[in-house]
Amino acid sequence: MLDYMPFLLFAAVCAVLMLGYPVALSLAGTALIFAGLGLGLDTMGVAVSFDAGFLSAMPNRLYGIMTNQTLLAVPLFVLMGVLLEKSRVAETLLDAMALLFGALRGGLGISVTLVGMLLAASTGIVGATVVTMGLLSLPTMLKRGYSPALATGTICATGTLGQIIPPSIALVLLGDVLSTAYQQAQLAMGVWSPKTLSVGDLFIGALVPGLVLVAAYIVFVALIAWARPSLAPPVERQQLMQEMNHQGSLWPLLLRGMLPPVALIVAVLGSILGGFATPTEASAVGAFGALLLAMAKRSLDGPTLKAVVQTTTQVTSMVFLILIGAALFSLVFRAYGGEELVTELFESLPGGVLGAMIVVMLVIFLLGFILDFIEITFVVVPIVGPVLLAMGVDPIWLGIMIAVNLQTSFLTPPFGFALFYLRGVTPDSVPTSAIYKGVIPFILLQLTMLATLALFPELATWLPSVL
Secondary structure, three states, rough: OHHHHHHHHHHHHHHHHHHOOOOHHHHHHHHHHHHHHHHHHHHOOOOOOHHHHHHHHHHHHHHHHOOHHHHHHHHHHHHHHHHHHHOOOOHHHHHHHHHHOOOOOOHHHHHHHHHHHHHHHOOOOOOHHHHHHHHHHHHHHHHHOOOOOHHHHHHHHHHHHHHHHOOOOOOOOOOOOOHHHHHHHHHHOOOOOOOOHHHHHHHHHHHHHHHHHHHHHHHHHHHHHHHHHOOOOOOHHHHHHHOOOOOOOOOOHHHHHHHHHHHHHHHHHHHOOOOOOHHHHHHHHHHHHHHHHHHHHHOOOHHHHHHHHEEEEEEHHHHHHHHHHHHHHHHHHHHHOOOHHHHHHHHHHHOOHHHHHHHHHHHHHHOOOOHHHOOOOHHHHHHHHHHHHOOOOHHHHHHHHHHHHHHOOOOOOOOOOHHHHHHHOOOOOOOOHHHHHHHHHHHHHHHHHHHHHHOHHHHHHHHHHHH
């Protein structure tokens, strides 16, 4: 039993989290209890493999976290997303897209998909995107005769795009963790001049899979609308303009609604892709641009600014507290010889690297039912990442596979996080079964994307290699 203490530690953390305790305190508290247990057993003369020397590295870990330039992008991207949400930019964008595509069969569904993509790129937070799109678009889609299953499924699926569409906070955190894991793996293999992995590499690698996924959603909605028009009927443009109290030409509204947020996202991603800025510097551009957009709309009064700052501070504090707790958990896990145990387990699996990847993807998928992406990124990836990378797995491909896997997990009934977020803002007239039924086709599309990435890693690795 004592030989499997690392796995017991991992199971204990999952159990405590399922009881509803705060993530950061659960990670740190459980790790400290197991560290005390290891020290106590060693004092009593019980043969237990626990190296207390790892705990002395905690101050350096804390200093490294607080001085990490990459993680500085987190509060800035959060600020950018919250500003766009509070300033009602998303609402104007949705109105513009609805006018542009609403007259087509399935046009509102296509509009929701495109706006969800842009909102995901702006906020990078699944919960914020799903709730915002649910509040803005679901009543309109239901009023226009859309099937409740198709409407809710489209909103849930586009909301999870925040995991894969850059600039995503999930990719920022995942890139930072994988960068450390990649260096550890190379040092373990005797490479004393290790290659580096940046968040920008993951951003670039996620572009093609993310856009392919968006295109697949649009094609699916269009096919459903063509095959069964009653599920996604068209809407007359003049009627929509009357309801929006918009007089005159369509193009001024389109330009006012679409141009500012699209220009902001292009500026952020373009500065990274063009090599003009790091993701951290680009996040500052995004935050400042979002501030200008909010001021231009004259929606940034005192109470709104206060709410924006409070939300940004809360989210950022949560992320860094979880990261500190995860650092302590990682040290205790390693002190019990967890890395060696995981390496032995993976090497004993049939199929070598393929078998190890299948097991890791399955574990991450199941953990996505009970843990958010932040916990999985900070707890699971540091454990399995160095081992997989030492086995020759490409770090960019691994990061994109994990992101798409989590995106699918957050959408899968009955525990998917996106389903809970949408259920909270859905009218009682829409049954939960309709939400579950609506996401099934999108889950199949995401699983197809995951399988395609597994068969053709170039989808994730080609663009970074070119740029």
